[in-house]
Amino acid sequence: MIRQLAKYKGKLAADGCAVSERIAFLARDDELLSDGPQELVQLGAAILEQLSAVSLVLAPLALPVGDLLIRRAPVGESSFVPRDTETRTFLHDIPFVRLEKGESPDPAALAQLLRRRKGVIVEGVGIVAIGAFTPEQAYIHYCSVFHAALVKYLLDLLHDGFSLAGEDEAFAALRDAWLQPVTLEGVTFADKGVAGREAIYAEIARVGRYTVEKGLVDSAFGNISWREGETIYISQTGAHLDELEGYIDPVPSDNSSTAGVTASSELLAHRRIFEETGARTILHGHPKLAVVISMLCEKSDCSVSDCWRNCPQVRQLEVTPIVAGEIGAGGLAEKVAPVIGERGRALVFGHGVFTLGRDGFAEAFNALVEVENWCRAEYLRRLEKRLQKDV
Amino acid sequence: MNGWHGRLLHVDLSSGVCRYEAIPASWLQSYLGGRGLGVRLLRETYHLDPFAPEMPLVFACGPLGGTSAPTSSRLAVVSRSPLTGTIYDCSAGGRFAHRLKGAGIDALVITGQSAQPTLLRLSPAGATLEPAQKLWGERFHATAAALQSASESVAAIGPAGERGVLFANIMMGEGNSVGRGGLGAVMGNKRLKAIVVSGDQRPTIADPERLQKGRQDMMRLFKASPILFGQLGIAEYGTPTLVDLMTQRRMAPTENFRRTVFEAAANYSGPAIRKAYQSKKDGCFGCPIQCKKSTPQGEHLPEYETVSHFGALNGIADLHSIVKSNTLCNDLGMDTISAAATLSAWGELRGRFPSADEVQKLLLAMALRQGEGESLALGSQRLTRAAGRPEFSMSVKGLELPAYDPRGAYGMALAYCTSNRGGCHLRAYPISHEILRKPVPTDRFSFAGKARIIKIAEDTNATIDSLVACKFSFLGASLEEYGTILSGVTGHDYSPQDLKEIGERIYLTERYYNLANGFSEKDDTLPPRFFSEAGSSGEGIDVPPIDQARFNEERRKYYRIRGLTDDGSFKDPAWLGGQP
Numbered sequence: 001m002i003r004q005l006a007k008y009k010g011k012l013a014a015d016g017c018a019v020s021e022r023i024a025f026l027a028r029d030d031e032l033l034s035d036g037p038q039e040l041v042q043l044g045a046a047i048l049e050q051l052s053a054v055s056l057v058l059a060p061l062a063l064p065v066g067d068l069l070i071r072r073a074p075v076g077e078s079s080f081v082p083r084d085t086e087t088r089t090f091l092h093d094i095p096f097v098r099l100e101k102g103e104s105p106d107p108a109a110l111a112q113l114l115r116r117r118k119g120v121i122v123e124g125v126g127i128v129a130i131g132a133f134t135p136e137q138a139y140i141h142y143c144s145v146f147h148a149a150l151v152k153y154l155l156d157l158l159h160d161g162f163s164l165a166g167e168d169e170a171f172a173a174l175r176d177a178w179l180q181p182v183t184l185e186g187v188t189f190a191d192k193g194v195a196g197r198e199a200i201y202a203e204i205a206r207v208g209r210y211t212v213e214k215g216l217v218d219s220a221f222g223n224i225s226w227r228e229g230e231t232i233y234i235s236q237t238g239a240h241l242d243e244l245e246g247y248i249d250p251v252p253s254d255n256s257s258t259a260g261v262t263a264s265s266e267l268l269a270h271r272r273i274f275e276e277t278g279a280r281t282i283l284h285g286h287p288k289l290a291v292v293i294s295m296l297c298e299k300s301d302c303s304v305s306d307c308w309r310n311c312p313q314v315r316q317l318e319v320t321p322i323v324a325g326e327i328g329a330g331g332l333a334e335k336v337a338p339v340i341g342e343r344g345r346a347l348v349f350g351h352g353v354f355t356l357g358r359d360g361f362a363e364a365f366n367a368l369v370e371v372e373n374w375c376r377a378e379y380l381r382r383l384e385k386r387l388q389k390d391v
Numbered sequence: 392m393n394g395w396h397g398r399l400l401h402v403d404l405s406s407g408v409c410r411y412e413a414i415p416a417s418w419l420q421s422y423l424g425g426r427g428l429g430v431r432l433l434r435e436t437y438h439l440d441p442f443a444p445e446m447p448l449v450f451a452c453g454p455l456g457g458t459s460a461p462t463s464s465r466l467a468v469v470s471r472s473p474l475t476g477t478i479y480d481c482s483a484g485g486r487f488a489h490r491l492k493g494a495g496i497d498a499l500v501i502t503g504q505s506a507q508p509t510l511l512r513l514s515p516a517g518a519t520l521e522p523a524q525k526l527w528g529e530r531f532h533a534t535a536a537a538l539q540s541a542s543e544s545v546a547a548i549g550p551a552g553e554r555g556v557l558f559a560n561i562m563m564g565e566g567n568s569v570g571r572g573g574l575g576a577v578m579g580n581k582r583l584k585a586i587v588v589s590g591d592q593r594p595t596i597a598d599p600e601r602l603q604k605g606r607q608d609m610m611r612l613f614k615a616s617p618i619l620f621g622q623l624g625i626a627e628y629g630t631p632t633l634v635d636l637m638t639q640r641r642m643a644p645t646e647n648f649r650r651t652v653f654e655a656a657a658n659y660s661g662p663a664i665r666k667a668y669q670s671k672k673d674g675c676f677g678c679p680i681q682c683k684k685s686t687p688q689g690e691h692l693p694e695y696e697t698v699s700h701f702g703a704l705n706g707i708a709d710l711h712s713i714v715k716s717n718t719l720c721n722d723l724g725m726d727t728i729s730a731a732a733t734l735s736a737w738g739e740l741r742g743r744f745p746s747a748d749e750v751q752k753l754l755l756a757m758a759l760r761q762g763e764g765e766s767l768a769l770g771s772q773r774l775t776r777a778a779g780r781p782e783f784s785m786s787v788k789g790l791e792l793p794a795y796d797p798r799g800a801y802g803m804a805l806a807y808c809t810s811n812r813g814g815c816h817l818r819a820y821p822i823s824h825e826i827l828r829k830p831v832p833t834d835r836f837s838f839a840g841k842a843r844i845i846k847i848a849e850d851t852n853a854t855i856d857s858l859v860a861c862k863f864s865f866l867g868a869s870l871e872e873y874g875t876i877l878s879g880v881t882g883h884d885y886s887p888q889d890l891k892e893i894g895e896r897i898y899l900t901e902r903y904y905n906l907a908n909g910f911s912e913k914d915d916t917l918p919p920r921f922f923s924e925a926g927s928s929g930e931g932i933d934v935p936p937i938d939q940a941r942f943n944e945e946r947r948k949y950y951r952i953r954g955l956t957d958d959g960s961f962k963d964p965a966w967l968g969g970q971p
Contacts (some may be wrong), residue, residue, distance in 0.1 A: 001840050029840055030948040052850065052891040054843050089611050092871065115888030117871070133824060133844045137831045237617050238828045251623070258661045259635040261623040262828050265615050268622055326611060329620035 001027050001135070005035040008057070008139035011240075015218060016178070017146045018059035018126070027055040027135050046107035047128065051114055055135040057142050060126035063174050065153040070096050070123045071164055072156065082148035083155055084291050085308045085350040086221065089327060094145055096121040119145040136220075143218045147288065150178075154292045158383055161390045179289070179376055182214050182369045191360025200226050200233050201248055207283070207361040208241035216368055217241050217285035222352070223264035225282045226361075227274045230254065234263045234270055265328040269354070272337035279344075279356035283364040286352035287372040289379050294322050294347040296382070308350045314339055317378075320371055322347040345371055393597040394454035394881035395419045399432075400496045400518055402511060404581050405444060405503030409518040414497060420883060421971040424453035426480040427857035427897040428498055429469025430904075433478065434967075437904040441473040441573075442555075442580045444504035450546075450586075451499075453859035456492035457593045458602065460876045461609055462861035464489040464677035471908075472572035474557040474729070474770050475789040475813040478904045481574060482856050484675030485567035487544040493590030505582040510538070513588045523584040527553060530722045535564040538587050547585035548575045549724025551758040555579060556768040558729035558791075559758075562721060566683065566691040567675065570726045571790060572812060597882025605875030609868045610679065616867030618827050619680055625863065626672070628661030629684040630695035635660050637699065640826060640835075641932045642799025644792070645703040646744060647735040648785045648918075651796045651926035651934055653703030659710045664692055667710055680863060693717035693727065696816075699794035700731035705744045712747035719751050723758035729770055730754060732791030736771035736783045737763075787814030788914050797917060798926040798934050800825040802833065802841040805945055808915040809845060811901035819848035820862055829866045838941055842949035850894035857897060896970060899953070903967045912959045915946060 005025040013020035024036030026044045034041045036059075044058045061067075069080065079095040082088040095113045097120060099105060105122050113120045118141040119129035127145045131137025162168050187210050194203045208224050211217040222241050225234035230253045239247040251260035251267060260267070270282050297307065297315065304311050309331065311324035321339040325332030325348055336354050340346040345355045345367045353371050357364035397416065402409045414428070422431045429449040439446040448470045455463035466488035472479035491499065495515045510523035526534050531549040539545045545564040552559035552575030559575030560568045569575070596602055618624050625632055637643040638656045645653040657663060664670055664684065670692055674681035684692045693701070693714060701713040720727045734753060738744030745753055756764030766774050771784040771791055785792050790813025797804035802821030810818035821844070825835040833844065851870060855862055858873060870887035877885045917937070926934030950959045963969075 004840075027840070028843060030842065030951045052847055052888060052895070054840065054847070089608075089615060092608055115886040116874070132830070132847060134831050134833060134840065140831070236828060236832075238832055255623065256662055257635045257657075258623040258628055258632040259639040261618060261621065261632050261636055262826075263617060263621070263623070265617045265621065267617060271622070327615040328617065329614040330611065 001029050002033050002035070004135040005033060008135050009035055012057070012059065012139060012142060015143060016062055016215065017143055018062050023057065023059040025055070025057050025135060025138070043105060043107060044128070047111045047114065048130070050108065050111035051130060053130040053132050055131035055138040056128065057135075057138040058126065058128045059142070061146060061149070063150065063178060064170050065149045065174070066096070066121040066127060067123055068164065068167065068170060069149055069153050069156070070098055070121065080152060082152060083295060083350060084148060084151045084286070085326060086286060086352070087144045087148035091118060091141075091144055091148065093117070094119060094121060094148060097123060099123045099125070121145065121149060140220045143220070147218060147286070150288055151291055154288070154379065155295065158296070158379070158386055161387055175380070179380065181373045181376060182216065184366065184369060187214075187365065189360055189362040189365065191362050194360060197250070200228060201245070203361065204233060204235070204248055205244040207365060208235065208244045210365060211283065211285055211368070212240070212242035214369070216287045216372060222285040223266050223270070224284070225270045227280055232267070232270060232274065234260070234267055236262050237264050239264075266332070268329065269333035269336055272333045273340055273354065273356060276337040277341040277356060279358055281357040281361045281364050282354060283361070283368050284352060284354050285368060287368070287375070289375040290347060290353045290372050291350060293317065293375040293378055295350045311349060317347060318374055319343045320345050320347050322349060324349045327351070347371070392416065393595045394458070394877075395424065396492075396495055396497050396592070396594060398496055399498040399500055400513070401500045401502070402518060402520070403503040404501060404505040404509065404520070404583060407520055409520070411496070417971050419454070419497070421893065422897060423854070423857035423893060424456075424497055425451050425465070425467035425482065425857040425859035426469060426853060427893065429467055429480055430478065430897055430900050432498065432500060433469065433471075433904070437471065437478060438908060439471065441471040441476070441577055444581065445502055446471055446577065448501045448574065448577050448581065449498055450491060452488055452492040452497055453857060454594070454877060454881055455858050455860065456488060458596060458880050459606060460602065460860070460880065461606060461613070462675070462678045462680065462864045463858060464675060465859040465861060466491060467856055467859055468561060468569045468574050470574055470577050472574070472812065473555070473576050474573040476908060477572075477788055477812050477910065478901045479572040479574065479812050480856065481569045481571060482859055483563060483567045483569045484678065484861060485544070485563050485565040486676045487546050487563045487565070487567070487588060488859070489676050490544045490588045490590050492594070493592050494588055495590060495592040499586070501581060501583060503581065508582050508584050510584055511586045513586060515590045515592050526584050531562045531724050532722050534585055535562075538585055539564045543587050543589040545585055545587050547724075548579050549722060549758065551723045551725040551768075552576055552579035553584075554758065554760045554768070556725055556758055556760065557770050558726040560724050560726050562724050565676070566673070566685070566721075568721065571729065571815065573726075575724050594880070596880055598879040601879030602876055603879075605872050605879060608875065609864070609872040612867040612872065613679060613864070616829065618829060618866040619863065625682040626680050628665065629670070629682050629692065631659065631664050631693070631698050632661040633695040634698060636826065637794065640799055641927055641929065641934050642796040643699055643703050644785070644794055644796045645927070646706050647704060647739040647783065648792070648796060648920055649739070649924070651799060652929070653706070655708030656699075656703055658708045659698040659702050659713055663710060664698070668692060668714070675861070678861065680861075682863060690718060691721065696793045697727040697731070700728055700735070701750065704731055704735045704794070705738060705750065707747045707750070709747040712750060716750050716754060719754050723754065725754070725758050728793050729791045730757060732785060733757075733767055733771040733774060736775055736785065737767060739783045740775065740778050740780055782919050785918050785920070787917060788910065790814040795822055796926055797921050798937055800835045801838045801937065802835070802845055804917060804921065804937055804942060805838070805841055805949065806845045806849070808917060808946065809849065809949055811898065811905055817862055818852055819845045820852060821845065821848065823866060827866060830869065838945040842945050843952050846949060846952050847891065849898050850891045853894035853897040854890045857893070900967065900970060903961060906960060915959060917942075
């Protein structure tokens with residue numbers, strides 16, 4: 001268990017969600033185990049002892065978006081609903097706690113919030129997230145809250161501009177740290193050189209790792225597949241894309257075996273895309289700026305209110321189509337497959353990006369990077385335009 | 392009162408008196424309903440023999456019954472098991488549960504023993520007892536056909552329940568069953584052949600908007616779950632979708648758990664069943680998943696545990712024989728897992744497992760307690776003890792193990808032993824994380840951290856069984872969504888943590904009853920085979936015997952995490968008296 005704490009602490013830091021020295025990770029077996037700064041561990045322990053959960057992580061966000069969101073929130077509000085569909089599906093809403101300067105967080109009050117939800121943002125302290133069963137769950141919930149907070153902040157900023165003293169400087173730091181273009185440095189692809197099952201597994205695992213290393217996928221989200229003949233090799237549900245060795249399911253197209261029931265929840269989408277396009281590979285990730293940009297819609301006087309699910313339009317973002325649809329059997333597969341073939345890429349409203357490769361992963365990976373970089377540039381362009389209005 | 396009706400119907404079969412009684416609101420709020428309420432209602436009688444006339448047989452609905460909460464048209468039947476001697480409950484879905492709640496009660500409590508076979512007819516207008524001599528001896532399907540109308544549902548026993556087969560089921564007209572622990576024999580001992588219920592009284596809902604919000608959240612999660620709504624999931628193939636997976640994971644119990652891979656398992660996989668029987672979706676009333684499967688003619692097709700145990704466990708590769716065995720067990724009112732596992736233990740005893748053609752004759756003999764069937768009807772533990780080979784019973788606390796070999800999933804190994812009703816996979820359902828990767832994957836070949844995970848899962852599942860919801864819904868959703876729904880229905884605020892604490896109370900109450908009835912640490916263990924014999928290793932998967940010292944260490948951790956002494960006893964002997 002102690003190894004698990006170190007592992008997920010390292011992943012949080014590698015993902016850029018938190019700073020290694022300021023992460024407290026705790027878990028309870030028959031006794032409490034911990035890793036991290038003592039004052040945070042003490043707070044975490046005081047919270048965890050009041051909950052029926054195995055693990056807790058507590059760490060300041062690597063970016064100040066949590067505090068900025070709280071300070072921008074209207075007086076009286078104590079939670080926000082994630083704007084992106086993935087975290088909204090799994091977290092519903094995220095409570096936050098305001099603290100006066102110098103005020104210490106109350107473990108009982110935080111435990112009270114965590115009796116109800118998987119994570120909470122505490123002003124001046126950071127994100128506290130729990131895992132009912134494992135430290136991995138606490139890590140996933142931390143990442144989800146971080147993702148939801150960042151996406152919401154970026155969207156809010158685009159809508160409302162800066163509203164706090166010093167916010168422009170805080171954003172500049174955020175932009176410099178996080179909103180940098182993704183490069184293709186250090187990535188290579190075997191593509192046509194891939195032959196046989198073991199080589200396919202190895203290539204999937206390698207490219208999966210790239211997606212995480214390049215910040216295109218938070219570790220436990222996203223999925224990846226390779227079609228060979230009548231078999232789709234696809235990452236398992238809940239698999240970390242940077243640790244796919246042993247977690248890839250071969251799924252026959254005729255469903256003659258159901259051993260792949262543990263395959264990604266997006267198996268249906270991958271299948272439809274393969275059927276529709278004849279592609280060899282598919283990548284799916286949730287790069288943050290693509291998620292943000294996918295939700296921007298200029299259409300006015302529209303009767304659709306649940307756009308992420310029921311928008312009937314295929315909007316066009318430069319060369320990338322945007323469609324609606326929810327995860328798994330929620331309709332995403334039917335919407336993406338018909339539109340992705342032409343340019344090998346598609347955005348799903350508030351959710352993420354699908355890209356495909358005809359020969360291997362090179363085309364799919366490049367497309368994923370291009371989409372995110374284009375969305376980054378577009379976001380900054382729109383933000384600048386929005387901020388000029390305030391001048 | 393919202394959600395609950397606040398009353399139960401007590402039927403005393405000895406005197407023929409039926410009377411309504413109020414249920415204290417504090418009991419409903421503290422135990423919810425279903426399993427929890429049933430366990431609370433046994434507070435004064437848990438020590439009685441299962442066949443004592445005064446031992447209650449409780450049919451308890453939950454606060455979500457009769458609402459639009461997904462998977463919640465269910466009930467729990469609670470009593471003491473004649474097979475295991477433990478406190479016992481079983482959750483069952485279908486219209487019977489829906490109509491029982493619709494009859495205007497939260498629970499039906501049956502005590503006493505009728506002098507003659509009898510039938511209970513129940514509606515919002517009241518209850519009547521009628522003679523059932525003509526139905527006594529009838530199989531289940533004939534009984535249901537004779538009694539059930541479009542506006543009524545039937546729960547009845549078959550010949551197995553009448554004759555006291557220790558793993559006799561209570562069957563329900565829509566194909567659901569109250570299985571495993573022999574509560575059909577408890578009902579038969581009371582000479583109650585059937586219950587016919589009608590009613591459409593719905594509970595009031597405190598906050599319909601909140602209920603609807605929780606419902607929508609839950610449906611989104613169901614759709615996001617590959618196990619539920621994926622192309623290979625249980626909505627498509629039913630639980631036999633697990634056949635291929637268990638084979639691939641090398642943990643399908645074969646030939647009385649001597650091996651863990653059955654080469655012919657593909658004969659009865661989900662796709663094989665669909666192809667052979669053109670199976671269609673079927674399932675519990677009010678459930679969006681519809682994981683049951685039936686033929687176009689309406690014959691219910693077997694679940695994963697049934698196909699695997701009538702298949703691999705007995706070395707049978709013939710799908711049609713397996714389906715026939717399933718249908719026959721249902722008609723005779725007999726649990727398929729225990730029946731198949733008992734046949735398998737008998738097969739190992741005699742040195743030959745039953746053939747595909749032989750099985751149905753043996754099942755009939757078992758249900759009617761004729762010839763060889765007399766000893767088979769007592770279950771594998773009594774059968775093998777009588778033969779001087781108790782190690783051949785693959786059971787915990789006398790309950791035969793289902794089709795998940797514990798050498799392939801160490802959380803499952805621990806959970807079989809800590810389960811309050813004996814060797815059951817559903818009390819903590821570690822298959823969800825050790826195999827199906829939900830809500831998060833865990834290392835199936837490691838005990839690390841499993842003690843607390845099992846404890847939390849047991850508490851959670853005790854709550855689910857008390858709401859009463861289906862455990863499969865937790866392959867997508869969680870207590871967060873059920874907490875929202877329950878709060879919306881009842882108007883009382885329940886957080887997921889509140890619900891786990893309720894589950895903990897229910898679990899500990901059951902353990903308290905069991906310990907008071909003579910169970911102890913020595914019963915919280917696996918058959919010796921699992922500690923001494925390896926499973927079927929291969930294809931890069933090693934299936935060694937379980938390290939007994941490590942198992943014992945994790946079990947001790949589990950006791951400590953539960954707040955028990957190191958040998959699994961209560962630190963406070965008066966603990967029960969402090970509970971609501």
